[in-house]
Amino acid sequence: MTVASDIPETESWFHKNQQKIAPWLFLAPGILFFAVYVIIPIFQSFNLSLYEWDGLGKAEYVGFSNYEQLYWEYVDRDAFFISLKNNVIWLFMYLLAIPAGLFIxxxxxxxxxxxxxYKSLFFFPFVISQVVVGLVFSWFYNPSFGLLNTMLDWVNLGPVNVLGDENLVTYGIIIAGLWxxxxYCMILYLTGLNAVDPEQIEAGRLDGAKGVRMLWHIILPQLRPATFIAFVVTxxxxxxxxxxVSIMTEGGPFGSSRVLAYYMFEVALSEYGFRMGYxxxxxxxxxxxxxxxIAYFLWSMYREEKGH
Incomplete structure (x- = not known):
């Protein structure tokens, strides 16, 4: 006679795949929030860009009309062209933060x-808000009592109105942002330097590597993950x-310091008539x-990893 306890129990699907499911259960809340607050709004923005809408009334489908207007603004060197040009300047000058952060x-x-x-002094700019940074540099550049013009007076160079000069204002704001x-890049590299293999450094010293050669051939290759994150974030x-831009100039003078993000705010929520689609x-x-x-840097890293 067969006893009930002798019959082997069939394991459920969950118990069989428990190790595979567990990571996804931990990731599920993060994926959900990322989808709701990042992925879905991206597609909503794509969809909204095809409409003419003031934020209150009925949205009117206009197809790619908003993109055509952006194109003609670019051709005519209007506000969109200025904003895009300034963003390109921001992009190339901002990359100076990466080597500066590395050397610090x-x-x-x-x-x-x-x-x-020294670490506290260099870390300090990272913990203060951008609003405070903007105010500090606005005072620093002030042509009446700013420290910059005080120092220029010492060498008889006269006052310079950085934030009031169309040719200088963008560079002045970028310098404030670089601080x-x-x-931030310094913190990333400090973390990366803690993970550098000391055995490789010792081996390099035995081979006669020091200074720039040590940095280029031994330390920098081990800092690739930190460099990648620094590039993407920058x-x-x-x-x-x-x-x-908002704190220091509000896009002025005469719109010369506009960037795409600020121009988007102006046309959608400011003086240009609440053009949400545009x-x-x-x-x-x-x-x-x-x-x-970002895709270019991801592809570059993938090729390097595959090559090794």
Whole structure:
């Protein structure tokens, strides 16, 4: 006679695949929030860019009319052209934060007296808000009482109105943005330097590598993950720059310091009549530019990893 307890119990599908399912259960809340607050709004922006809508009334489908207007603004060197040109300047100048952050991190990675004080000083810009950075540099550039013009007076160069000069204003704002961005890159590289293999450094020293050769052939290859993150974050920061422009100049003088993010705010929510569809078209263009740069760096890293 067969006893019920002798019959082997069939394991459920969940118990069989428990190890495969567990990671996805932990990731599910993050994926859900990412989808709701990032992925879905991206598609909504694409959809909204095909409409003419003031945010209150009925949306009117206009197809690619908003993108055509952006094109003609670019051809006529109007506000969109100025904003795009400024974003390109932001992009290339902002990349200076990466080597600057690397060299500061190399300095702070040394065991010297008072290194904690230096680390605190260099870390400070990262923890303050962009609004504070904008206000500090607005005072610094002030032609009446700013520290910049005080120092220029010492060498008889006279006052310079950085934020009031159409040719200088964009560069002045970018310098203000480089201050906290360099601190962020420094933190990334400090973290990466803690993971550098000391055995490889010792092997390099035995082979006679030191200084620039040690940095180029041994340290930098091990800092590739930190460099990749620094590039991506810096590019995104340059292309979505808004806070400093808004605080320091509000796009002036005469719209010469506009960037795409600020122009999008102007046309969608400010003086240009609440053109939500047109603002969404600008956002889509900005998103596509970001994706091109990020895809390029991802592909470059993939090829390097595959080559090794």
């Amino acid at each position: 991190a190399l300095f702070l990675n040394q065991t010297v007296r008072g290194i904690r004080i 906290p961005q360099t601190a 590019i995104i920061g340059a292309l979505r720059s808004f806070d400093l 603002g969404a078209a600008i956002a889509v263009v900005l998103f596509m530019i970001m994706m091109c740069f």
